[in-house]
Amino acid sequence: MLQLLPPSSRFRSIATQLIARIVLLALLSMCVFVGALAWWEYRAGQQNFRRDMQQHADASLLLLSSAMWDIDPAMVRNQVSWLAKLPQVGFVRVRATTTGELFEGGQLAQPRPPAIAINIPAPRQIQTAGEIPLGTLEIWESRSYYLELMRNSILGVVLGYVLFTTLVCMVVAMVMRRQLRDPLRDIAHFARGLKPGGQSQTLVLGRPRRAYIDEIDLVARGFVQLQNNLQSHIADLDQLVAERTAQLEQMVDEVKRLSMTDALTSCYNRRALDERLQSEVERCRRYGRPLSVVFMDLDHFKRVNDEHGHATGDVVLREVALRCQRELRTQVDWLARYGGEEFLAVLPESQAAEASQLASRLGRVIRGRPIDVDGLHLTVTASFGVAQLQGEESMESMLERADAALYEAKAAGRDCVRVSEIHARGHKKSAAAMERPSALGSQESQP
Numbered sequence: 032m033l034q035l036l037p038p039s040s041r042f043r044s045i046a047t048q049l050i051a052r053i054v055l056l057a058l059l060s061m062c063v064f065v066g067a068l069a070w071w072e073y074r075a076g077q078q079n080f081r082r083d084m085q086q087h088a089d090a091s092l093l094l095l096s097s098a099m100w101d102i103d104p105a106m107v108r109n110q111v112s113w114l115a116k117l118p119q120v121g122f123v124r125v126r127a128t129t130t131g132e133l134f135e136g137g138q139l140a141q142p143r144p145p146a147i148a149i150n151i152p153a154p155r156q157i158q159t160a161g162e163i164p165l166g167t168l169e170i171w172e173s174r175s176y177y178l179e180l181m182r183n184s185i186l187g188v189v190l191g192y193v194l195f196t197t198l199v200c201m202v203v204a205m206v207m208r209r210q211l212r213d214p215l216r217d218i219a220h221f222a223r224g225l226k227p228g229g230q231s232q233t234l235v236l237g238r239p240r241r242a243y244i245d246e247i248d249l250v251a252r253g254f255v256q257l258q259n260n261l262q263s264h265i266a267d268l269d270q271l272v273a274e275r276t277a278q279l280e281q282m283v284d285e286v287k288r289l290s291m292t293d294a295l296t297s298c299y300n301r302r303a304l305d306e307r308l309q310s311e312v313e314r315c316r317r318y319g320r321p322l323s324v325v326f327m328d329l330d331h332f333k334r335v336n337d338e339h340g341h342a343t344g345d346v347v348l349r350e351v352a353l354r355c356q357r358e359l360r361t362q363v364d365w366l367a368r369y370g371g372e373e374f375l376a377v378l379p380e381s382q383a384a385e386a387s388q389l390a391s392r393l394g395r396v397i398r399g400r401p402i403d404v405d406g407l408h409l410t411v412t413a414s415f416g417v418a419q420l421q422g423e424e425s426m427e428s429m430l431e432r433a434d435a436a437l438y439e440a441k442a443a444g445r446d447c448v449r450v451s452e453i454h455a456r457g458h459k460k461s462a463a464a465m466e467r468p469s470a471l472g473s474q475e476s477q478p
């Protein structure tokens with residue numbers, strides 16, 4: 032994994048680092064080169080000096096030989112002085128063998144052996160074998176002269192080096208800036224902008240057109256590829272999130288539906304009833320609209336279970352709920368299973384009379400057609416208690432009255448409808464009988 036330095040780290044461009052290394056390398060190589068050059072120059076200077084001095088000495092020997100043979104010290108001194116004035120010569124000494132007299136010219140900084148020491152023979156026409164020389168000629172080189180020569184040569188080399196290094200560094204800096212620094216900055220800027228929702232930016236490298244590609248182009252291509260991958264990945268993610276969200280919403284709806292629905296009959300369950308009815312009551316009270324409820328309870332349902340089994344009873348409950356739901360106004364009325372074989376129909380915008388008519392209709396659809404359960408044809412009936420919400424009456428009070436009306440319907444022989452009525456004072460209830468089919472031997476509705 033890429034180890035990132037802390038943001039507080041000092042920035043140092045690659046060009047600067049490269050130039051620093053070039054300068055260091057140039058200095059090192061210059062030191063080595065200058066050292067070698069100095070040594071070579073010194074050696075060459077020495078050789079040149081010996082060769083030149085040998086020539087000068089050879090040329091001077093004739094004169095010195097004559098002057099010393101003629102015992103002409105002035106001429107010897109002249110010759111010594113001439114030799115000492117040569118720029119390469121530091122010091123010249125002529126020693127007469129017989130007299131021991133010294134003729135010197137120039138300046139000798141420190142005592143050291145002469146670079147050249149030659150015997151001065153007698154003039155050629157007088158020379159005899161085995162004759163001792165008239166004197167010696169000693170010449171010392173001028174070290175300052177050679178040092179200056181060396182210094183000038185080294186200075187030239189150093190200046191050339193510095194100039195060359197400076198040029199190289201300038202070229203490197205220019206190339207690095209145009210080819211590396213600026214494009215890398217563009218790429219870094221582009222990479223910083225690669226965020227969700229902001230990947231539409233285009234990577235433009237501010238560098239001249241070329242007929243070839245280099246590392247920067249490869250990196251740029253990599254980032255563009257990364258951008259494309261990010262875009263498609265984010266698009267996939269968006270799609271996935273949308274799908275998952277839709278699935279989740281479906282599941283939430285399903286869970287909500289299941290939590291509010293009775294598993295057997297698909298009617299609202301008791302919990303949903305409590306929540307929904309309370310808000311229906313508040314809404315109707317707020318807008319002064321009527322609201323009625325119908326309690327429905329199957330008659331002698333225990334017998335169905337006892338005689339045909341619980342599973343058959345379940346089928347009967349399901350069928351009864353289905354028939355009732357078909358009779359209700361879609362999106363307005365709704366049915367809840369209150370418990371066991373007891374249901375509650377909630378009828379917004381309905382007066383007690385309309386609710387009573389609906390209850391009668393429900394009674395008819397329940398009893399009117401036998402319920403087919405595995406070849407069995409079961410005829411069932413139900414009793415109904417109707418109540419309409421009154422003024423400031425609470426939901427519980429209304430339900431109590433509907434339940435009491437149902438109780439009255441049961442007491443009246445079942446398979447009939449009773450409506451709870453409120454007197455002007457209090458919630459004292461009485462029930463009005465609405466319907467009782469003769470087919471089952473029950474009474475007709477009574478006031």
Ligand SMILES: Nc1nc2c(ncn2[C@@H]2O[C@H](COP(=O)(O)OP(=O)(O)OP(=O)(O)O)[C@@H](O)[C@H]2O)c(=O)[nH]1
Pocket residue numbers: 295328329330331332333334336340341342343344345348370371372441445
């Ligand atoms: N199959 C089935 N039976 C149920 C269910 N819930 C309640 N019951 C039965 O419904 C019957 C209700 O009996 P009772 O309360 O005595 O009422 P009933 O027999 O209908 O008599 P009345 O209401 O007085 O006419 C009981 O036998 C319960 O077991 C259910 O979900 N499925």
